[in-house]
Amino acid sequence: MHTQAGQGIPVPVTITNSTNFDPQKTRTPQRMKKVCCIGAGYVGGPTSAVMATKNPDVSVTVVDYNKDRIEAWKTNELPIYEPDLLDVVQHARDPVAKRIPNLFFSTDVEGAIAEADIILLSVNTPTKSMGHGAGQASELCHLESAVRRIGEVATSDKIIVEKSTVPCKAAETVRDILNATAKPGLNFEILSNPEFLAEGTAVRNLLHPDRILIGSLNTPRGLAAARSLADLYASWVDRSRIITINLYSSELAKLAANALLAQRISSVNALSAMCESLGADIDEVSHCVGLDQRIGPKMLKASVGFGGSCFRKDILSLAYIAESLHLPQVADYWRSIVGINEYQKERFTRRIVKCLYSSLSSKRLAVLGFAYKKDTGDTRETSAITVVNNLINEGANVRVYDPLVEEDRVWEEVLASSDRRETVKQRLSVWPSAYEACADADAVIILTEWDEFSNKISGPGDARGRGGDRTKRVLDWSRVAGLMQKPMYVFDGRNVLDAAPLEKMGFRVESIGKGVV
Ligand SMILES: NC(=O)C1=CN([C@@H]2O[C@H](COP(=O)(O)OP(=O)(O)OC[C@H]3O[C@@H](n4cnc5c(N)ncnc54)[C@H](O)[C@@H]3O)[C@@H](O)[C@H]2O)C=CC1
Numbered sequence: 001m002h003t004q005a006g007q008g009i010p011v012p013v014t015i016t017n018s019t020n021f022d023p024q025k026t027r028t029p030q031r032m033k034k035v036c037c038i039g040a041g042y043v044g045g046p047t048s049a050v051m052a053t054k055n056p057d058v059s060v061t062v063v064d065y066n067k068d069r070i071e072a073w074k075t076n077e078l079p080i081y082e083p084d085l086l087d088v089v090q091h092a093r094d095p096v097a098k099r100i101p102n103l104f105f106s107t108d109v110e111g112a113i114a115e116a117d118i119i120l121l122s123v124n125t126p127t128k129s130m131g132h133g134a135g136q137a138s139e140l141c142h143l144e145s146a147v148r149r150i151g152e153v154a155t156s157d158k159i160i161v162e163k164s165t166v167p168c169k170a171a172e173t174v175r176d177i178l179n180a181t182a183k184p185g186l187n188f189e190i191l192s193n194p195e196f197l198a199e200g201t202a203v204r205n206l207l208h209p210d211r212i213l214i215g216s217l218n219t220p221r222g223l224a225a226a227r228s229l230a231d232l233y234a235s236w237v238d239r240s241r242i243i244t245i246n247l248y249s250s251e252l253a254k255l256a257a258n259a260l261l262a263q264r265i266s267s268v269n270a271l272s273a274m275c276e277s278l279g280a281d282i283d284e285v286s287h288c289v290g291l292d293q294r295i296g297p298k299m300l301k302a303s304v305g306f307g308g309s310c311f312r313k314d315i316l317s318l319a320y321i322a323e324s325l326h327l328p329q330v331a332d333y334w335r336s337i338v339g340i341n342e343y344q345k346e347r348f349t350r351r352i353v354k355c356l357y358s359s360l361s362s363k364r365l366a367v368l369g370f371a372y373k374k375d376t377g378d379t380r381e382t383s384a385i386t387v388v389n390n391l392i393n394e395g396a397n398v399r400v401y402d403p404l405v406e407e408d409r410v411w412e413e414v415l416a417s418s419d420r421r422e423t424v425k426q427r428l429s430v431w432p433s434a435y436e437a438c439a440d441a442d443a444v445i446i447l448t449e450w451d452e453f454s455n456k457i458s459g460p461g462d463a464r465g466r467g468g469d470r471t472k473r474v475l476d477w478s479r480v481a482g483l484m485q486k487p488m489y490v491f492d493g494r495n496v497l498d499a500a501p502l503e504k505m506g507f508r509v510e511s512i513g514k515g516v517v
């Protein structure tokens with residue numbers, strides 16, 4: 001193996017016998033198309049891995065200034081947990097047989113930018129935490145810094161692709177920065193190509209996307225750039241699913257999709273509050289409503305509230321855009337989706353307090369699940385942060401168990417959002433198994449829908465890969481019953497339990513949106 005100049009990227013070389021060397025017979029190898037992805041996170045890593053796997057003749061380099069993250073991507077202990085991701089990464093990163101490696105991870109951001117034909121911007125775009133628009137607008141400083149770097153480093157034309165979720169018209173910002181920083185004479189085409197994967201199913205979503213959106217300017221160069229990107233996807237996605245549209249429609253469509261998905265959950269959660277008073281069952285209501293083909297069955301599961309790094313921030317971003325367009329009613333409409341989500345978390349806590357005789361003082365509560373959804377170790381914006389803090393503020397001792405989330409992560413998240421840090425330190429604990437968390441507990445509270453906690457699923461849970469056996473455990477509820485204080489309450493914030501068999505064991509089961517008739 002040899003190394004390409006300045007890149008540290010191994011490429012195979014052919015050793016030629018110098019006596020037989022005939023320059024006329026050697027073909028200049030066709031230059032491999034090069035993609036650089038800036039941002040090695042939940043989107044950049046999996047997207048690049050799938051793109052590289054499906055395009056063996058394209059070199060894909062993922063760069064990030066976070067050295068630890070990049071080093072982890074080079075190992076078999078990937079920095080994020082996603083079912084089947086390691087297989088896809090290995091396929092392109094450490095191929096066997098005749099394939100040459102075409103997926104690389106590096107901290108050499110400048111080097112990869114300089115070499116690239118296409119640059120995917122997959123940096124984080126969180127909610128602004130300070131200044132104008134704090135708590136609402138998207139923070140574009142990471143995007144800006146990546147684009148500045150491109151402008152400073154580029155010596156050839158590039159296609160710049162917004163994969164990050166950005167406010168509508170962000171492409172104008174990107175263009176403005178490039179115009180100001182890049183060398184004269186270079187051409188940059190900016191495309192919007194939002195990502196729709198969901199964590200826990202990222203590989204499946206990337207391999208079988210509902211659609212690929214590519215937004216471009218309606219100019220010959222813009223359309224040509226869109227075609228280049230479409231060609232990469234066409235290696236594995238049917239052309240009929242690759243939609244090329246207006247640049248700004250594409251940017252807005254991403255925010256709209258997340259807002260509409262979250263809106264369904266908030267609608268169902270609002271109904272769940274009604275069900276509890278009316279003696280109706282939200283699972284039955286959702287099922288019946290979802291049978292209408294115009295509505296469909298997905299994203300109608302009542303819960304303790306949606307979490308994750310994107311729904312809240314993207315809705316707030318949409319609302320902020322509406323407000324800046326002087327459309328306050330529209331902004332209020334979008335914000336109400338987040339409002340119901342907050343209400344759902346508070347409502348869930350209040351129910352726990354009420355059932356436990358209106359006081360949690362010194363009570364032991366086992367929290368099962370801390371991730372914002374199953375099959376991920378991601379805790380960003382998880383509802384568990386709010387619920388755990390609320391319980392601690394009510395005086396409870398909270399004992400957390402999650403099959404995948406690291407102990408440090410739980411501490412960081414709870415402490416970061418508490419204004420009573422010393423109290424948290426006294427009352428929070430994290431345990432390596434559900435049984436240890438449940439020991440002597442007055443109540444069990446399910447906050448993530450891990451298969452392990454459900455008594456509806458027979459056999460081991462279906463999460464695979466990193467986390468090994470921990471994600472395949474099955475909770476023995478009769479053993480839990482033997483460990484708990486009496487009466488034994490279970491608050492099912494994810495409706496993963498069939499209450500009847502548990503009630504036979506003596507549990508009092510409180511589910512979301514299930515009223516007592
Ligand atoms: N997490 C998800 O499931 C999805 C996220 N998105 C969007 O994709 C974007 C990225 O999200 P995630 O991957 O979750 O974020 P992340 O936080 O996991 O990864 C972003 C990475 O970018 C790196 N970075 C930031 N600025 C950089 C710079 N100037 N140079 C080099 N590296 C830089 C960070 O160090 C970090 O590792 C966001 O806009 C998000 O809204 C879209 C669809 C799904």
Ligand SMILES: O=C(O)[C@H]1O[C@H](OP(=O)(O)OP(=O)(O)OC[C@H]2O[C@@H](n3ccc(=O)[nH]c3=O)[C@H](O)[C@@H]2O)[C@H](O)[C@@H](O)[C@@H]1O
Pocket residue numbers: 165195196197198199200258261265298299300301302303304305306307308309310311372373374
């Ligand atoms: O832009 C993004 O980041 C992504 O956001 C979501 O993906 P994700 O947040 O990973 O996961 P979802 O499955 O959408 O779940 C989000 C939250 O809603 C909750 N949820 C989901 C579905 C449901 O019916 N009920 C419900 O409470 C989940 O438990 C989780 O807390 C979208 O589904 C993706 O299409 C999008 O690309």
